[in-house]
Amino acid sequence: MEDVLRPIYQERASSSNTLGILLLEKVDSNNTVTDQFDCILLIIVKEAHESWYVKHYEFDGKKAAMHIVTEELLVEWIETSGYRKVVEWLTRGKIIFDRNEYLAELKSKLRDFPEQTRKLRKAIEFAKLVRSYRECKELFETKHYLDANSLMIRSLHYLARLAVLEKGFHPEIIVWHQVKRIDPEVYKLYHELIESEEPVEKRIKLMMLASDFAIHSRALQGAEHLLEIMNQKEEPWTFGDLKIHPEIKHYTLDLSILLEYLVEREIVETKLLETKGKKVFHRCYLIKQ
Incomplete structure (x- = not known):
């Protein structure tokens, strides 16, 4: 298959803008990692007009998908699980072009899974878990049981991904297969x-009841990324200041409900600052000492 696709990627390999090229072939008929294509050709470039460009090919009754991705977007996907399949493409794929060992070093980093990246990923999944669980609880209390059931399944999925991250691994597409092996209780x-x-x-x-305990016991570890940022200064944080912090941008949509949960758990406390309005205060946040 590599020989057939060589004319397609050879021109890219000769460009100084190309950092590396990977080829991943489908290993079985039901492999969703390759989106049911027979192979994935992943080309990483320094910069491009489109940060993610995709083209489909067909040859000898087989299908191939070429993905051209900028380095900036690829790093974002890895750090935030923005496109989960790309991690598996990188770890399982065969390097067919590598400028200055860019891909070799990237594969090594993925195996090591840097602690700061893992903390960010845990914060993202934990914030989603808190939101999903709270929404499930509200639906249950209003007797919307089928909708509550759907959200409970979603909550457990976030919990599963969090459990995998806690063990130092990247969550795969088949996450429950991972969880069954490394965290039987969550499974x-x-x-x-x-x-x-x-x-x-x-x-x-x-x-x-079980989920409430699971979330409760993971609060400090799940919110560690946020708490470390809040600890960078002694003064209270406004929500607006936290929201625009560059390291929090990946979970700003769930930041409000995450803060409320940490306040309820007495991990974070609020401080009220006066405004021009009578008996109206700014609500600020700081880590409880």
């Missing part, structure tokens, strides 16, 4: 929700 929750013959109301109620 048991999912299995009980899916396989239980209890009425849906009772099933969700039991899962909410």
Whole structure:
């Protein structure tokens, strides 16, 4: 397959803008990692007019997809799990062109999984977990049981990804396969929700109790990225200041509910600052000492 595709990627390889090229071939008929294509050609470039360009090919009854991605976007995907499949492409793919060992070093970093990147990924998943669980709880209390059940499944999925990150691994597409092996307790929750013959109301109620404990016990570790940033200064933070902090931009949509949860857990406390309005205060946040 590499020989057939060589004319397509050879021109890219000769460009000084190209950092590396990977080829990943599908290993079985049901492999979703390659989006059902027979192979993926991943080309990483320094810069481009489009940060992500995709082209599809067909030859000898087979299909191939070429993805041209800028280095900046690729790094963002890796750090935030913005496009989960790309990590598997990078770890499993065969290097067919590598400028100054760019891809070799990137593969090494992925295996090592730097601590700061892992903290950010945990914060993203934990914030999503808190939001999903809270929404599930609200739906349950208003007796929308089927919708609550859907959100409980989503919550457990975020919990699973968090459990994998805690063990120092990148969550894969088949995350429950990973979790079954490295965190049986979290896998048991999912299995009980899916396989239980209890009425849906009772099933969700039991899962909410278990999930509440699982979230509670992970609060400090899950929010570590945010807490370290807040600890950078002694003065209270306004929500606006936190929201525009460049290191928090990847989970700003869930920042508000995450802060509220940390306040309820008494990990973060609020401080009220006077405004021009009578008895109206700015609500600021700082880590509780």
